[in-house]
Amino acid sequence: MPNRVAPNLLSWATDIEPSTIEQAARAARLPFVPGHVALMPDAHVGLGATVGSVIPTQGAVIPSAVGVDIGCGMVATETTLTASDLPDSLAALMPLVERRIPAGVGKGHEDPAIDDALDAIGRPHTELSTKQEKTTACQFGTLGSGNHFVEVCLDERDRVWTVLHSGSRGIGNQLATRHIAEAKKLMARYFITLEDPDLAYLVQGTPEFTAYIRDMLWAQRYAMASRARMDAVLSAALFSVVGTGDRVRTINCHHNFTQQESHRNKELWITRKGAIKADTGDHGVIPGSMGTRSYVVRGLGNPSSYNSCSHGAGRRMSRTEARRRLSAESLAEAMAGRTWNADRATALVDEHPEAYKSIDQVMEDQRDLVEVEHTLRQIFNYKG
Numbered sequence: 311m312p313n314r315v316a317p318n319l320l321s322w323a324t325d326i327e328p329s330t331i332e333q334a335a336r337a338a339r340l341p342f343v344p345g346h347v348a349l350m351p352d353a354h355v356g357l358g359a360t361v362g363s364v365i366p367t368q369g370a371v372i373p374s375a376v377g378v379d380i381g382c383g384m385v386a387t388e389t390t391l392t393a394s395d396l397p398d399s400l401a402a403l404m405p406l407v408e409r410r411i412p413a414g415v416g417k418g419h420e421d422p423a424i425d426d427a428l429d430a431i432g433r434p435h436t437e438l439s440t441k442q443e444k445t446t447a448c449q450f451g452t453l454g455s456g457n458h459f460v461e462v463c464l465d466e467r468d469r470v471w472t473v474l475h476s477g478s479r480g481i482g483n484q485l486a487t488r489h490i491a492e493a494k495k496l497m498a499r500y501f502i503t504l505e506d507p508d509l510a511y512l513v514q515g516t517p518e519f520t521a522y523i524r525d526m527l528w529a530q531r532y533a534m535a536s537r538a539r540m541d542a543v544l545s546a547a548l549f550s551v552v553g554t555g556d557r558v559r560t561i562n563c564h565h566n567f568t569q570q571e572s573h574r575n576k577e578l579w580i581t582r583k584g585a586i587k588a589d590t591g592d593h594g595v596i597p598g599s600m601g602t603r604s605y606v607v608r609g610l611g612n613p614s615s616y617n618s619c620s621h622g623a624g625r626r627m628s629r630t631e632a633r634r635r636l637s638a639e640s641l642a643e644a645m646a647g648r649t650w651n652a653d654r655a656t657a658l659v660d661e662h663p664e665a666y667k668s669i670d671q672v673m674e675d676q677r678d679l680v681e682v683e684h685t686l687r688q689i690f691n692y693k694g
Contacts, residue, residue: 311678312348312614320614321349322675323362325626325667334360336505342370344576348615350585351675352624352667358508361584361625364618368578370511373493373522375581376568378486379454380526381533382477383564383586384595384621385541386606386686389548390556391470397552400462400649400690406547407460411540413694415455416480418448427451427539431531435524436485449479450532451539457661458694459597460544463604463686470555471686472544473604475597476694477566478533485529489522530567537562561593561606565621573616580616588612588619588680596680598623598669600661601644603687605673607680619679623666632665640664650691658693 312320315331318338323330330353337359338347345366353362358374365375412419428450438446453460453476461473478485493510496502496518504510512519541560549555568581586594588609597604602623611617627635638655641662651658673682 315349318343318346319349320346321353322615322679323349323351323353324675325671326353327355330355330360333506334363337363337365337372337375337509339505340367340509340511342367342511344368344578345574348618350615350618350620351672352584352620352622354624356583358506359581359583362620363583364585364616365581365583366573366578366616367581368576369514371514371519371522371568371579372509372511372581373486373489374508374510375583376486376526377566377583378483379477379566380482380486380529381564382566383533383537383562384473384475384597385537385560385562386471386473386595387541387545387560388558389470389472389545390558391552391554393464393468393470395552395554396470400551403462403547403551403690404649404692406551407544407692410543410547411451411453411460413453413455413458413692418445418452420448421451424450424539427535431535432528434485434528435521436488438481442481442484446481446532449481450536451543452479452536453540453694454479455694460540460692461604461688462548462690463688465684465686472541472548473595473597473686474537474540474544476533476537476540478529479536482529482533485525489525492518526568530564534562534564561595563587563594571616573613582618584621585618586621587617588615589617592617594619594680596620596622596669596673599663599666600641600650600658600691600693601648601663601688602669603685604669605682606684606686608683609680610678612679615679619676620672623669623672625665626667627665629660632660632662636662636664645691648688648691651693654693661693
């Protein structure tokens with residue numbers, strides 16, 4: 311159940327820092343926020359807007375609240391496989407995934423088969439340069455870096471799932487950065503002073519607003535289609551290693567996006583920065599960190615959260631702090647019994663499970679937001 315931690319600010323988090331509340335309160339004080347801002351159980355400080363926040367706005371949007379990874383989200387596929395179908399080790403899957411789903415900053419591939427998929431999502435409002443066109447094509451269907459990952463998991467029935475986390479890659483970042491800068495220029499032009507410059511906004515009905523919304527919606531389509539492609543590639547690779555298998559159902563959901571919705575008889579822009587839409591019956595995927603559980607959930611449609619829920623465990627430590635306080639050795643201990651990028655343990659210390667909040671506590675805190683359908687445990691993890 312939520313607590314009112316500041317005027318116009320409800321929080322579902324039992325583990326939250328004062329700096330997070332202070333940051334979210336600055337967004338809640340904006341004049342075009344007609345109701346409360348909702349903090350999810352995984353909330354933590356972000357750039358401009360709090361990660362794990364749901365911000366309702368009327369007549370304006372905040373580009374940095376959506377963030378630079380527009381359309382980032384999760385895709386999970388249930389398969390017909392069970393644990394008994396799997397080989398003793400999934401080590402043979404790692405080189406297939408590494409080759410077919412490139413990961414890392416700037417990584418891409420040359421694959422003419424993606425042309426049809428790109429045609430289907432159309433083009434952004436902003437005219438792309440030749441270099442951006444190339445980036446858009448070669449990074450489609452690639453993982454990215456940071457906390458983006460590929461996993462194979464088992465649920466409580468020992469049914470096999472594939473799980474993947476990724477967003478709109480370099481082109482989404484470039485489009486978002488352009489519009490964030492444009493919003494800041496407009497604040498300066500009209501002498502609008504904000505508590506945080508990163509809360510710069512665009513007013514509905516202006517050309518700048520229209521341009522951003524069109525680019526943002528395109529980047530969301532790009533991200534979702536890119537995840538769908540990787541999901542298909544991943545399941546095909548898994549089935550080739552196992553020698554059998556079919557897909558049962560797929561859940562593909564954003565957790566960095568904004569869209570128009572009706573709440574309490576008002577037409578609002580609902581921005582979910584690190585939050586999933588969890589209206590009644592909506593299905594979502596909430597991952598833990600490396601070495602912990604993930605969850606397939608069904609939304610309960612709680613109006614106080616604007617029909618939303620958390621998007622993951624939420625960081626407890628910054629990446630710099632994690633690298634300072636944690637070790638490759640303790641990460642290896644946490645990942646014991648799984649197939650993972652063990653040769654990159656030192657580079658992955660900032661993704662250590664101890665750098666994140668307890669996913670079990672996050673799920674307990676949002677029992678009024680979602681119902682758990684399946685609990686997933688990793689057996690294979692490939693990080694960007």
